Amino acid sequence: MRASLTVLGIESSCDDTAAAVVSGTPDHATIHASVVESQIDLHAAFGGVVPELAARAHAEKLDHCVELALRDADITLANLDGIAVTSGPGLIGGVLSGVMCAKGLSAATGLPLIGVNHLAGHALTPRLTDTLPFPYLLLLVSGGHCQFLIVKSATDFQRLGGTIDDAPGEAFDKVAKLLGLPQPGGPSVEAAARDGDPKSFALPRPLLDREGCDMSFSGLKTAVLRARDQRVEADGGLTEANRNDLCAGFQAAICDLLAAKTRTAIEAYRRLAPAMPSFAVAGGVAANKAIRGVLETVCAEEELAFSAPPLALCTDNAAMIAYAGLTLFDLGQSSDLSLSARPRWPLDQSQAPMLGSGKKGAKA
Numbered sequence: 229m230r231a232s233l234t235v236l237g238i239e240s241s242c243d244d245t246a247a248a249v250v251s252g253t254p255d256h257a258t259i260h261a262s263v264v265e266s267q268i269d270l271h272a273a274f275g276g277v278v279p280e281l282a283a284r285a286h287a288e289k290l291d292h293c294v295e296l297a298l299r300d301a302d303i304t305l306a307n308l309d310g311i312a313v314t315s316g317p318g319l320i321g322g323v324l325s326g327v328m329c330a331k332g333l334s335a336a337t338g339l340p341l342i343g344v345n346h347l348a349g350h351a352l353t354p355r356l357t358d359t360l361p362f363p364y365l366l367l368l369v370s371g372g373h374c375q376f377l378i379v380k381s382a383t384d385f386q387r388l389g390g391t392i393d394d395a396p397g398e399a400f401d402k403v404a405k406l407l408g409l410p411q412p413g414g415p416s417v418e419a420a421a422r423d424g425d426p427k428s429f430a431l432p433r434p435l436l437d438r439e440g441c442d443m444s445f446s447g448l449k450t451a452v453l454r455a456r457d458q459r460v461e462a463d464g465g466l467t468e469a470n471r472n473d474l475c476a477g478f479q480a481a482i483c484d485l486l487a488a489k490t491r492t493a494i495e496a497y498r499r500l501a502p503a504m505p506s507f508a509v510a511g512g513v514a515a516n517k518a519i520r521g522v523l524e525t526v527c528a529e530e531e532l533a534f535s536a537p538p539l540a541l542c543t544d545n546a547a548m549i550a551y552a553g554l555t556l557f558d559l560g561q562s563s564d565l566s567l568s569a570r571p572r573w574p575l576d577q578s579q580a581p582m583l584g585s586g587k588k589g590a591k592a
Contacts, residue, residue, distance in 0.1 A: 237550025240286040240326035241318025243267040247293035248546035249301035254555040261300035283321025312553020315343035316570025323569040342553035343563040349548035354508035356551040365497040370511030371397030376493040387576035389441025399445040424476030508535040515542040
């Protein structure tokens with residue numbers, strides 16, 4: 229029987245400062261504490277995340293979050309087997325804050341340090357919540373990422389396709405800003421869409437005529453901008469009903485795009501002949517109920533088991549980092565104090581980057 233491990237997780241890749249304690253084995257783990265300090269109010273006046281402000285806030289809150297997580301789990305540092313930390317990808321200042329905090333704790337206690345890919349944390353969340361068997365098909369959809377992955381193991385990810393421009397979460401934020409809705413844009417657009425008519429505006433479904441699993445959302449965002457400007461010019465302004473209709477139409481287009489490309493991804497996934505075909509969605513945009521609903525319908529029609537994390541585990545959190553770290557440590561992997569913060573870190577490094585590459589490596 230595999231030995232149970234207890235791991236502290238630290239997450240600071242964007243605008244949520246988080247710490248969590250998870251224990252167990254890769255096949256059966258329990259979340260004992262999960263603390264998330266949001267920075268929404270800090271960035272609200274700027275219409276988006278300000279990296280420098282985010283990094284400073286992380287540095288101020290990390291110690292406090294770790295203390296709360298240990299208290300909530302009713303343990304001390306002496307009870308831990310390791311410390312897992314997001315070491316990329318993300319806003320470099322925020323990632324660096326978390327890595328330095330974890331390094332300090334590791335150096336002071338002698339506990340093993342495990343650097344975790346933030347995207348792997350999301351990708352392995354279905355294992356934490358539903359013990360999903362490998363290999364499973366995953367749609368990782370968030371503010372900065374959108375890709376279909378076959379998760380073959382905790383360290384083996386095959387990318388089938390992804391966005392060639394904006395991620396859906398980014399598009400939600402930009403559309404919210406275009407329509408004068410508060411940030412974060414995802415919840416604001418979703419709320420407005422509930423009172424709108426998705427057929428009121430004719431919005432495009434980019435790349436549906438292209439084979440494969442690649443997606444595009446930038447043109448859809450631009451179409452919303454043009455529809456808004458046309459309505460403003462014709463009527464002298466944008467009514468609340470117009471705004472709701474645009475949100476509903478935009479969200480419906482996102483749902484249609486993701487549903488169609490999911491069917492394509494399922495075809496490729498089935499070629500592996502998995503013993504227990506399973507589909508999971510993870511990432512912040514997975515909290516959108518309309519998107520969850522359409523993906524669940526596709527899976528029911530395609531006869532795949534469907535998995536979606538609880539809403540609290542969709543957005544950035546440290547429980548997924550602790551679990552990913554626990555899994556990697558169980559496999560014999562760990563880091564040393566030379567662990568560096570990485571702004572870019574694709575899961576499938578065998579393929580060419582989708583969004584270009586620079587001196588710091590592939591973006592996705």
